[in-house]
Amino acid sequence: MTFLNEDRLFPVETSVRDIARALYSDVHDLPIISPHGHTDPRWFAENKPFADPAQLLVTPDHYLFRMLHSQGIPLEALGVPRVDGGPIEQDPRKIWRLFADNYYLFRGTPSRIWVDHALQDVFGVTERLSPKTADEVYDRISECLTQNAYRPRALFEKFNIEAISTTESAIDDLRWHDMIRASGWGGKVVTAYRPDAVIDPEFDGFADNVETLGALTGEDTTTWAGYLAAHRNRRAFFKRYGATSSDHGHPTARTEDLPADVAATLFDKALSGTCSADEADVFRGHMLTEMARMSLDDGLVLQIHPGSFRNHSDVIMGRFGRDKGYDIPTRTDYVHALKPLLDAVGQEPDLTIIVFTLDETSIPRELAPLAGVYPALKLGPPWWFHDSAEGMRRFRETATETAGFYNTVGFNDDTRAFCSIPARHDVARRIDCGFLATLIATGRLDADEAPEIAHDLAYGLAKQAYKF
Amino acid sequence: MTFLNEDRLFPVETSVRDIARALYSDVHDLPIISPHGHTDPRWFAENKPFADPAQLLVTPDHYLFRMLHSQGIPLEALGVPRVDGGPIEQDPRKIWRLFADNYYLFRGTPSRIWVDHALQDVFGVTERLSPKTADEVYDRISECLTQNAYRPRALFEKFNIEAISTTESAIDDLRWHDMIRASGWGGKVVTAYRPDAVIDPEFDGFADNVETLGALTGEDTTTWAGYLAAHRNRRAFFKRYGATSSDHGHPTARTEDLPADVAATLFDKALSGTCSADEADVFRGHMLTEMARMSLDDGLVLQIHPGSFRNHSDVIMGRFGRDKGYDIPTRTDYVHALKPLLDAVGQEPDLTIIVFTLDETSIPRELAPLAGVYPALKLGPPWWFHDSAEGMRRFRETATETAGFYNTVGFNDDTRAFCSIPARHDVARRIDCGFLATLIATGRLDADEAPEIAHDLAYGLAKQAYKF
Amino acid sequence: MTFLNEDRLFPVETSVRDIARALYSDVHDLPIISPHGHTDPRWFAENKPFADPAQLLVTPDHYLFRMLHSQGIPLEALGVPRVDGGPIEQDPRKIWRLFADNYYLFRGTPSRIWVDHALQDVFGVTERLSPKTADEVYDRISECLTQNAYRPRALFEKFNIEAISTTESAIDDLRWHDMIRASGWGGKVVTAYRPDAVIDPEFDGFADNVETLGALTGEDTTTWAGYLAAHRNRRAFFKRYGATSSDHGHPTARTEDLPADVAATLFDKALSGTCSADEADVFRGHMLTEMARMSLDDGLVLQIHPGSFRNHSDVIMGRFGRDKGYDIPTRTDYVHALKPLLDAVGQEPDLTIIVFTLDETSIPRELAPLAGVYPALKLGPPWWFHDSAEGMRRFRETATETAGFYNTVGFNDDTRAFCSIPARHDVARRIDCGFLATLIATGRLDADEAPEIAHDLAYGLAKQAYKF
Structure with a gap:
């Protein structure tokens, strides 16, 4: 599907x-x-x-975190490491939810196409990422990452x-x-x-x-x-x-x-x-x-x-x-x-x-x-x-x-x-x-x-x- | 219509x-x-x-008078005031006719869309402005401008x-x-x-x-x-x-x-x-x-x-x-x-x-x-x-x-x-x-x-x- | 046709x-x-x-020879004269064949449209220029150039x-x-x-x-x-x-x-x-x-x-x-x-x-x-x-x-x-x-x-x- x-x-x-x-x-x-x-x-x-869905897909992708940041989300909340080693978000699920809550920001951007494509074709996700589907998609990816095939x-x-x-x-x-x-x-x-x-x-x-x-x-x-x-x-x-x-x-x-x-x-x-x-x-x-x-x-x-x-x-x-x-x-x-x-x-x-x-x-x-x-x-x-x-x-x-x-x-x-x-x-x-x-x-x-x-x-x- | x-x-x-x-x-x-x-x-x-159709729509709109001027029409003829107070066209109907005679210059420009839209939706004009319709449109707008609704x-x-x-x-x-x-x-x-x-x-x-x-x-x-x-x-x-x-x-x-x-x-x-x-x-x-x-x-x-x-x-x-x-x-x-x-x-x-x-x-x-x-x-x-x-x-x-x-x-x-x-x-x-x-x-x-x-x-x- | x-x-x-x-x-x-x-x-x-098809269509057209040259073809091979009078290709048919062999380079370019149009409408050529048709097209143009109508x-x-x-x-x-x-x-x-x-x-x-x-x-x-x-x-x-x-x-x-x-x-x-x-x-x-x-x-x-x-x-x-x-x-x-x-x-x-x-x-x-x-x-x-x-x-x-x-x-x-x-x-x-x-x-x-x-x-x- x-x-x-x-x-x-x-x-x-x-x-x-x-x-x-x-x-x-x-x-x-x-x-x-x-x-x-x-x-x-x-x-x-x-x-x-x-490691986890956030580490794989969100935190290292500057296309993603720059857009979230442009709307006022602190980079710390996305798990981006600070030079001074100061506190940043450590919970990948929280980072993922924040991403999903703001996924509407990517409407009309190539990031949207790339993420959708990866979710569907790499991880077999069958619904668009949204606040509603955030946890389900997270769990699906997490489960995949435990498999050798991933x-x-x-x-x-x-x-x-x-x-x-x-x-x-x-x-x-x-x-x-x-x-x-x-x-x-x-x-x-x-x-x-x-x-x-x-x-x-x-x-x-x-x-x-x-x-x-x-x-x-x-x-x-x-x-x-x-x-x-x-x-x-x-x-x-x-x-x-x-x-x-x-x-x-x-x-x-x-x-x-x-x-x-x-x-x-x-x-x-x-x-x-x-x-x-x-x-x-x-x-x-x-x-x-x-x-x-x-x-x-x-x-x-x-x-x-x-x-x-x-x-x-x-x-x-x-x-x-x-x-x-x-x-x-x-x-x-x-x-x-x-x-x-x-x-x-x-x-x-x-x-x-x-x-x-x-x-x-x-x-x-x-x-x-x-x-x-x-x-x-x-x-x-x-x-x-x-x-x-x-x-x-x-x-x-x-x-x-x-x-x-x-x-x-x-x-x-x-x-x-x-x-x-x-x-x-x-x-x-x-x-x-x-x-x-x-x-x-x-x-x-x-x-x-x-x-x-x-x-x-x-x-x-x-x-x-x-x-x- | x-x-x-x-x-x-x-x-x-x-x-x-x-x-x-x-x-x-x-x-x-x-x-x-x-x-x-x-x-x-x-x-x-x-x-x-x-005041009148020319004062309302033509004389103050630099999109309109710049195009007319680019084809050699003196700004004076469009009623644009001179710094030295020298003579300029005072008759709004003449200005309007000059505008209508040269309305073809606006083909393909946004001014054309804006003027057409205003004529139709604001003043209820039912035909495109042209040398033929110039007076009729002028009279229509003039009549409108006497009403409180305008x-x-x-x-x-x-x-x-x-x-x-x-x-x-x-x-x-x-x-x-x-x-x-x-x-x-x-x-x-x-x-x-x-x-x-x-x-x-x-x-x-x-x-x-x-x-x-x-x-x-x-x-x-x-x-x-x-x-x-x-x-x-x-x-x-x-x-x-x-x-x-x-x-x-x-x-x-x-x-x-x-x-x-x-x-x-x-x-x-x-x-x-x-x-x-x-x-x-x-x-x-x-x-x-x-x-x-x-x-x-x-x-x-x-x-x-x-x-x-x-x-x-x-x-x-x-x-x-x-x-x-x-x-x-x-x-x-x-x-x-x-x-x-x-x-x-x-x-x-x-x-x-x-x-x-x-x-x-x-x-x-x-x-x-x-x-x-x-x-x-x-x-x-x-x-x-x-x-x-x-x-x-x-x-x-x-x-x-x-x-x-x-x-x-x-x-x-x-x-x-x-x-x-x-x-x-x-x-x-x-x-x-x-x-x-x-x-x-x-x-x-x-x-x-x-x-x-x-x-x-x-x-x-x-x-x-x-x-x- | x-x-x-x-x-x-x-x-x-x-x-x-x-x-x-x-x-x-x-x-x-x-x-x-x-x-x-x-x-x-x-x-x-x-x-x-x-003179001949190459002299008429290829050698004087910088749109054509610049593209051929960009892919490594020496200008000499296209008959472009050297300042020092050094040797260049003299055989128009060879120049024409080189052009035809590389005609695929012009895909998507205006030169392709211009050459196709000239071949079809001026010289009555009925097939696209290619290595296969090169000689036939050359002969056709050559024949035309002998006529007063050309x-x-x-x-x-x-x-x-x-x-x-x-x-x-x-x-x-x-x-x-x-x-x-x-x-x-x-x-x-x-x-x-x-x-x-x-x-x-x-x-x-x-x-x-x-x-x-x-x-x-x-x-x-x-x-x-x-x-x-x-x-x-x-x-x-x-x-x-x-x-x-x-x-x-x-x-x-x-x-x-x-x-x-x-x-x-x-x-x-x-x-x-x-x-x-x-x-x-x-x-x-x-x-x-x-x-x-x-x-x-x-x-x-x-x-x-x-x-x-x-x-x-x-x-x-x-x-x-x-x-x-x-x-x-x-x-x-x-x-x-x-x-x-x-x-x-x-x-x-x-x-x-x-x-x-x-x-x-x-x-x-x-x-x-x-x-x-x-x-x-x-x-x-x-x-x-x-x-x-x-x-x-x-x-x-x-x-x-x-x-x-x-x-x-x-x-x-x-x-x-x-x-x-x-x-x-x-x-x-x-x-x-x-x-x-x-x-x-x-x-x-x-x-x-x-x-x-x-x-x-x-x-x-x-x-x-x-x-x-």
């Missing part, structure tokens, strides 16, 4: 809906390629049961995940990835190289992190040459754990291509903590070009995720720390910002640079035109605040006419909310099939061409772009 | 249209809450008949207005509001505190205005402490005339939170007329935070309306003065601009800050993410150039997925065109019901949830947010 | 589609007014057969072009236009005055170009007064070859209105090559106002096409030169940028300034509000990356409510791809009829009004705005 509409997110006009439904029926159960995300590798390493590896298989990438800091020891590999389990969980902590002079503990990088690699990271060698070494280490990409979350899309001596001098200033804010931005920007050059040798895909003003509220940052739903997109320039990088490596046919944006205005104006001409550049899927039905629709409507389908790279879920992964990919598949159906119905695409595109968008492009 | 399509602005697909129509039928005759507008309280105080208070009641807010300068004496209250008439007409004249160092006569504020409040407004006390005093005075909000029309969304001594020094510079343009912006920005702090005590809702380049044409400003349709939206940053204010008071659950935008790109990128997390912040409805069918649709499509419905505050008409008020609220109700119908038809919302939301968007949210 | 859907690009809902089809049937075969484009007047002067003038007539404007540099001798006129052929091919080479201090050979302008006009262009006189003289010369407009492709929309002595001094710096980048921008901006003042006398329409970052890749610029698909739109401000020009001449009812944008965000925020009030300002159609189905739809949805239909100027194709001209105008007519049909179906327009608007958008407005 289901409570979700089986034709959800398809175009409403009957003849177009029929086309969309037919396309979707061919791709809806394709394996999931999840080339960029933030699930915890420890889950798959230890394969312990998830342990991380079993869910991974149930979700039909062919490959998933987590993201680890360059100075992470990858112990959980090691444990996964040692376990003999066949699930493909790979890492990605995220060096912000050793590339961003403004990152907490930058100099210490660089020293740690030296210790881990046996390179002398007090010198520019040693620092670059350490990156090369560490990228190779990450590749041993399946990494096919690096990932860079800079405040802006700025890139630079400095002469070696200028870069070396800037690196010294960064290590000594004397970079100005602008110099720090220059250094980060230059390192993107260095990373791209390393990619020419080792084949890692370069992902650039710019444009978020992180931890916007000083109050919340002070009380709860980083990543508490207070990251806000900002206006982002790409045309001038990416030029140094693209002049350096943009013509390389074997290099893949994937750029994401939180500023949708840049898609038709800047990113589709850039990805539609530079051989090395591809356009990442709608990201974060825009990985929603409307965001995905706007993405296709504003990207396709200039960049086509084949300068995009399929979908990625970018999530730490494990149970939402099937839902998120399902939304993308439905929206893409609806978009293709509209192209057919309006004579912009022939019916015989669409199944191949639907397959590529749901599966093939991600696999190819990320070399899975 | 009607000439307007009864299903106007609903989605076109039959099954979705049916859902929209059903939702609309439940909310279309709800009372109007008009919490932000610019009607003249003198109308309701004196309750005199409106006096301001009668129209207020006919329009089913439960409460309306006008906007008055902080140094207004509120005499018309006083007269309304003294009259014993039951219509709820309240004021709002608009202190631009005493907050903006670049406002004409700023120092004199601040002196007047001192005189009106008995405070010494030559000192920073006295100036703040005068605001507190004046806000209390406005509250006695029903004010539940303050309103701030700054060029940018900049806010500041200065130390008291820095603010005091800046205030001295402002009074002496020696602020640089940037210092003036800093002062305005700081005063938003001061206003918010006063709101913590007196409960007024803080409205920020930034982003308009006022009186863009020097020629028109010189010949006709301010507010002649030459206010043009500009690109507006909110993420950096609002941070000082939000760090100061953004976590206050009992404070309501409503932010409006004329830069639609800021909605999905900045304002929905901000309103979707800060407890104090709400997102105002589509405003001014965007209070149209397409603008409202884009607003819901770009705001809802991140901010939901409950971080928005319903609709406000923001108008001085009295007869357009029912039309404007009707457009909002139709578009919102159409949006909800689309969510239902695409499986994003259950049918049983939508009536409550439709009611909230049409009535409940405005009433609650503005404390009416 | 056709392979294109006859109802392509119309709304999908049956009743709306029926309205759109009826409107379209009245305008689809109206003559083409092409007031802004880049066809080569030499074609019409010499009237020689076009020479430039015959195609001009077949395409039902009533008037077309090419664009020539201010220092072009207009020999091909002269030859067309001398030939006695009746086709209306006019020029447009494009003075970038003698207005932009950063243009290659600026000082030499200005000297040439002096030689051509007999004016002393070493002085500011002589330089302006030379422009006036040259504009008159262009008018003798039918020019009704000037066209200006500046990096930004900046305008200035400098005192004469300041302008004269800046001109001297420009001639001596000592302008800073900012001074060059000021000079370009001031010249727009000078051009507008000349328009007051000679009646030329002023077209401003700002916002493209030209030749973004240094690598491609070095290897293949200018205009190789590497022009990327940038964020563009109009509100502040156009103010000096609009203060100077914006109230002139007999002046027409047409502004284009590559930054769609500026339409609802800046350009529709500006064009909706300034008598001299009109809004150009969706341009370049946005002259597509979705771009045109977004244009109407974001421009109409504020600027109406009558502050826009119909469609122009802006193309050098001759055979795509009917297709491009057809797309515009279909989208506009679909937009009007939607307005009717949603009660925003009466059915009796739409045919006139459809006719104006397809034909009348362009003819009127460009004085054809």
Whole structure:
């Protein structure tokens, strides 16, 4: 028994809906390629049961707690840990009830679709979450979590995940990835190289992190040459754990291509903590070009995720720390910002640079035109605040006419909310099939061409772009 | 007899249209809450008949005269007064005929919908305005205006207005509001505190205005402490005339939170007329935070309306003065601009800050993410150039997925065109019901949830947010 | 026999589609007014057969080769000439096969519609281009090109072009236009005055170009007064070859209105090559106002096409030169940028300034509000990356409510791809009829009004705005 509409997110006009439904029926159960995300590798390493419904679904999901918080609910009441260790709600059932009481706040949001989908398809819930059904749903999930079928590896298989990438800091020891590999389990969980902590002079503990990088690699990271060698070494280490990409979350899309001596001098200033804010931005920007050059040798895909003003509220940052739903997109320039990088490596046919944006205005104006001409550049899927039905629709409507389908790279879920992964990919598949159906119905695409595109968008492009 | 399509602005697909129509039928005759507008309280105080069709509908409506003017019609020909008192058209019938002759210019614009609606529903006109029908329509309206049923208070009641807010300068004496209250008439007409004249160092006569504020409040407004006390005093005075909000029309969304001594020094510079343009912006920005702090005590809702380049044409400003349709939206940053204010008071659950935008790109990128997390912040409805069918649709499509419905505050008409008020609220109700119908038809919302939301968007949210 | 859907690009809902089809049937075969484009007047002067399918359709079309190049195909393989004269593909059939093999890349793009339309309607091809049909289609086109019916003038007539404007540099001798006129052929091919080479201090050979302008006009262009006189003289010369407009492709929309002595001094710096980048921008901006003042006398329409970052890749610029698909739109401000020009001449009812944008965000925020009030300002159609189905739809949805239909100027194709001209105008007519049909179906327009608007958008407005 289901409570979700089986034709959800398809175009409403009957003849177009029929086309969309037919396309979707061919791709809806394709394996999931999840080339960029933030699930915890420890889950798959230890394969312990998830703790409780609140810990699994509410407390770690910033989409959920930010909305509840926006209506005046203290983060403490949702069990979000305080920096000072102060008292927070410990009773998962109370947290769950608070969530259910306020579930109406998510009307019209993607979180609603993701949670509904997970409740129905993962846990077999047959009614919408509400104050009335809160306890019943809680009990149902709790009961499930005691079963082996709901342990991380079993869910991974149930979700039909062919490959998933987590993201680890360059100075992470990858112990959980090691444990996964040692376990003999066949699930493909790979890492990605995220060096912000050793590339961003403004990152907490930058100099210490660089020293740690030296210790881990046996390179002398007090010198520019040693620092670059350490990156090369560490990228190779990450590749041993399946990494096919690096990932860079800079405040802006700025890139630079400095002469070696200028870069070396800037690196010294960064290590000594004397970079100005602008110099720090220059250094980060230059390192993107260095990373791209390393990619020419080792084949890692370069992902650039710019444009978020992180931890916007000083109050919340002070009380709860980083990543508490207070990251806000900002206006982002790409045309001038990416030029140094693209002049350096943009013509390389074997290099893949994937750029994401939180500023949708840049898609038709800047990113589709850039990805539609530079051989090395591809356009990442709608990201974060825009990985929603409307965001995905706007993405296709504003990207396709200039960049086509084949300068995009399929979908990625970018999530730490494990149970939402099937839902998120399902939304993308439905929206893409609806978009293709509209192209057919309006004579912009022939019916015989669409199944191949639907397959590529749901599966093939991600696999190819990320070399899975 | 009607000439307007009864299903106007609903989605076109039959099954979705049916859902929209059903939702609309439940909310279309709800009372109007008009919490932000610019009607003249003198109308309701004196309750005199409106002068003539041109004076009522054309001459004061900048939406109408800007379009006519854009096609080369001199403002003089529309009866818009000149600064130098030079000759302008005095014959209302001639103005009306000119309007009717050029009514085709409004095809596809919201003005067309508003005027059609007013002609049909307020004045019982049964044919579209055109050169042919111009005189007939003019005579019909003229005849109506002689009847008591078309006096301001009668129209207020006919329009089913439960409460309306006008906007008055902080140094207004509120005499018309006083007269309304003294009259014993039951219509709820309240004021709002608009202190631009005493907050903006670049406002004409700023120092004199601040002196007047001192005189009106008995405070010494030559000192920073006295100036703040005068605001507190004046806000209390406005509250006695029903004010539940303050309103701030700054060029940018900049806010500041200065130390008291820095603010005091800046205030001295402002009074002496020696602020640089940037210092003036800093002062305005700081005063938003001061206003918010006063709101913590007196409960007024803080409205920020930034982003308009006022009186863009020097020629028109010189010949006709301010507010002649030459206010043009500009690109507006909110993420950096609002941070000082939000760090100061953004976590206050009992404070309501409503932010409006004329830069639609800021909605999905900045304002929905901000309103979707800060407890104090709400997102105002589509405003001014965007209070149209397409603008409202884009607003819901770009705001809802991140901010939901409950971080928005319903609709406000923001108008001085009295007869357009029912039309404007009707457009909002139709578009919102159409949006909800689309969510239902695409499986994003259950049918049983939508009536409550439709009611909230049409009535409940405005009433609650503005404390009416 | 056709392979294109006859109802392509119309709304999908049956009743709306029926309205759109009826409107379209009245305008689809109206003559083409092409007031802004880049066809080569030499074609019409010499009237020689076009060389081969690749030379006609692929190699000169940057929309096509940029997409192929983005997927790693070297420009050399497409026959694009190298600056160093190095080897490139010479066999047109090989180029054509490469195009056909990769034709799937254009799925969902306007290029696909344009090429399909040209193949079907111009060359009578009955099947979609594909690796399988590549040779057959090539042979078909080749055969056509040997016939007189496929020479430039015959195609001009077949395409039902009533008037077309090419664009020539201010220092072009207009020999091909002269030859067309001398030939006695009746086709209306006019020029447009494009003075970038003698207005932009950063243009290659600026000082030499200005000297040439002096030689051509007999004016002393070493002085500011002589330089302006030379422009006036040259504009008159262009008018003798039918020019009704000037066209200006500046990096930004900046305008200035400098005192004469300041302008004269800046001109001297420009001639001596000592302008800073900012001074060059000021000079370009001031010249727009000078051009507008000349328009007051000679009646030329002023077209401003700002916002493209030209030749973004240094690598491609070095290897293949200018205009190789590497022009990327940038964020563009109009509100502040156009103010000096609009203060100077914006109230002139007999002046027409047409502004284009590559930054769609500026339409609802800046350009529709500006064009909706300034008598001299009109809004150009969706341009370049946005002259597509979705771009045109977004244009109407974001421009109409504020600027109406009558502050826009119909469609122009802006193309050098001759055979795509009917297709491009057809797309515009279909989208506009679909937009009007939607307005009717949603009660925003009466059915009796739409045919006139459809006719104006397809034909009348362009003819009127460009004085054809």
